[in-house]
Amino acid sequence: MNSFRRRHRTSIGLTVLALLVTVAGCSSADDSASAAVPSPGAKVAGLCRDLDKVLPSRVDGLGRRDPEPASTLTAGWGDPAIILRCGVVRPAKMTDPEADGVDVNGVGWLLEKRDDGSFRFTTTLREAYVEVAIPKSRTGDGVAPLVDLAPAVKKAIPAGIAF
Incomplete structure (x- = not known):
């Protein structure tokens, strides 16, 4: 028993x-969306924290929904999420003279179309690199998310060269 x-x-x-x-x-x-958290130096991390404070609550009509793990270096909007990462390393493509770029409301961006149909934009000529990944299902809106993000980037990340 x-x-x-x-x-x-x-x-x-x-x-x-x-x-x-x-x-x-x-x-x-x-x-929940997930995003790798960058590991910038102290100066860039400070700029990224400043950016986090001024990011809009809505991007391209989508409410803010931050990815995991939670960090002031990452932000997200919608599902599937538009993901912003601040303090990323300089993309290798940035040295390619054939690379595509766009200027959106005074912020320059390197444009990279990914194999899965999504887009990745990375700021140029700013003291910190800010990356915005737009999933394939949201690429039909073009650079609309960057229009919403440009004022915050201009306010928090000074023009200059990131190191």
């Missing part, structure tokens, strides 16, 4: 564990 109780408890324990795994697998945290 003692072994029956032990097997019964084990069976209940496994059932509870399976239920917890199922519930965790269906949690709302799973639909």
